[in-house]
Amino acid sequence: MVSSVVFGAWLAGCGAAVSPVPEPMEPVFESCAAVRARCGPAPMRFVRGSASGLAGLDGARARFAIRYLAETGTGIDGPRRVVVGGATVVNGSFEACVCLPLGGNNYPQLGAVVFAPGTRGERAEDVRRAHFSQRFATLGDDDFTAEFSMSATPEPAVVARALASLVERTVRVELRAIEPMFQGRTLFGALVADGRPIPTDRALGMIANGDATLEWVMPGRASTNERAVLVVDANGDRRCGDGDRTTRVAIEGDTASASLLTAQWDASADAVRAACALVDTPRG
Numbered sequence: 001m002v003s004s005v006v007f008g009a010w011l012a013g014c015g016a017a018v019s020p021v022p023e024p025m026e027p028v029f030e031s032c033a034a035v036r037a038r039c040g041p042a043p044m045r046f047v048r049g050s051a052s053g054l055a056g057l058d059g060a061r062a063r064f065a066i067r068y069l070a071e072t073g074t075g076i077d078g079p080r081r082v083v084v085g086g087a088t089v090v091n092g093s094f095e096a097c098v099c100l101p102l103g104g105n106n107y108p109q110l111g112a113v114v115f116a117p118g119t120r121g122e123r124a125e126d127v128r129r130a131h132f133s134q135r136f137a138t139l140g141d142d143d144f145t146a147e148f149s150m151s152a153t154p155e156p157a158v159v160a161r162a163l164a165s166l167v168e169r170t171v172r173v174e175l176r177a178i179e180p181m182f183q184g185r186t187l188f189g190a191l192v193a194d195g196r197p198i199p200t201d202r203a204l205g206m207i208a209n210g211d212a213t214l215e216w217v218m219p220g221r222a223s224t225n226e227r228a229v230l231v232v233d234a235n236g237d238r239r240c241g242d243g244d245r246t247t248r249v250a251i252e253g254d255t256a257s258a259s260l261l262t263a264q265w266d267a268s269a270d271a272v273r274a275a276c277a278l279v280d281t282p283r284g
Contacts, residue, residue, distance in 0.1 A: 026061075026120065029086035032097035039099035047100050049085065049112055051144040052093040057128060059117040060089040064096035065166045066110055066138065067218070068103030076107045076134075079217045082168035089114065105137040109218075111165025112144045122163055122221070123195075130154040130162035157198055164200035164220035171216045171254045173228060177261035178210050186233040188240050188279040189214045191251065193223035202279045207232070226251045228258075231275045232265065246275035 030038075032048055039046040049064030064087075067080040085096035100108070114129035115122075129148040154162075171191060178187075185207050190199035203214035214228070227250050235243035245265035249258050266272070 027086065029084075029096065032095055035085065035097040035099050043102035043104070045100040045104040045138070045140060046097065047104070047138050047140050047142065048095055048097045049110070049142050049144065050093070050095040051112070051114070051129070051148050053145055053149060054089050054092045054094070054114060054129065057089045057114060057117060058092065060128065061115045061119075062087045062089055062094040062096055063113045063115075063166055064098065064111070064142075066098055066100055066108050067165055067168075068100055068108050069106050070101075070103070077217065079170040079215075080109065080168075082166070084166055089117075100138070104140075107134055107136060108138050109134045109165060110138065110142055111162045112142075112147075113159075113162045113166065114148070122166065124156065124159050124163060127154065127159045127163070130159045132158060132161040132165050160196065160198040160220070161200045161218075164218050167218075167221050169219060169222065169254065171219045171251070171256070173214050173251060173255075174257045175205075175212045175214065175230075175249070175260055176210065176257065177259045178207050178212060178232075178263075179260075179265070180210065182207050182232050182234065183210075184208070185236060186238060187212045187214065188231040188233070188276075189216075190229045190279040191216055191219045191226055192229060192278065193220075193226045195223060196220050196226075199229070199278050222254070229275050229278045231272065231279055234265075234267070240272075240276040240279055242269055242272065244272050244276070246272050 036046050065084045067082050070081045083098040085098040087094040087096040110133055112131045115126045116128050119126040131144050131147040187205045187207055189203045200220050201216045201218040203216050205212040205214045227248050229248055231240050231244050231246045234245045245267045247263045247265050
């Protein structure tokens with residue numbers, strides 16, 4: 001028996017038409033009743049995310065995510081795990097639920113997104129409602145009606161962070177061969193891509209012996225054209241601004257190493273200000 005993969009390749013070799021690769025299927029999410037039934041005692045916590053008054057959005061996909069710290073002692077800016085729930089907007093409302101394994105009282109980060117009816121995927125231009133925040137704790141019922149009503153057209157930066165909150169990903173980059181003149185200086189960094197031009201997290205590192213390590217804990221979904229926008233605190237004032245220098249470097253993989261031996265550090269005021277606007281993304 002010939003496998004379907006080999007058979008398809010053989011047909012392609014004979015000049016036959018090849019069927020297009022189907023789009024990935026939408027994930028299937030559990031109902032709130034099912035999530036509640038399987039969620040155990042503390043430190044686990046059943047959490048319901050909901051909203052109402054979503055006029056004109058019936059049939060839309062809704063996503064609710066909680067990012068939580070899985071390890072103690074890492075600080076609230078440390079890497080996080082993510083649980084995501086989903087639902088469909090019906091009669092202007094939705095409820096999506098998750099079972100939080102732990103961390104409900106340890107500054108969880110909450111994200112909620114509603115996409116336009118009929119859309120697929122997670123494109124920013126298809127987002128109709130979005131929210132992202134960090135709270136001291138979640139008590140198990142988070143209603144986003146007020147947040148959504150205050151911003152019927154969410155700001156692009158809010159959309160970017162809300163989408164990034166749905167993705168469990170950490171990027172750690174080791175930068176080498178940084179100019180000796182920058183020894184001991186702070187290095188600021190943000191990750192961007194063609195389809196993700198607004199950074200959702202920033203990283204800071206100290207340059208020592210020509211090296212620096214930067215880590216982003218909520219960078220958003222991976223992209224083949226991802227790159228790091230870097231600014232070195234050239235004037236030593238511990239801020240990102242006039243008098244500093246900037247460059248960009250391609251990033252390949254979530255654990256990457258890149259040499260800056262041939263990097264061109266731009267000192268022009270316009271370039272530095274534009275880069276600083278990107279790396280000024282708040283954490284948390």
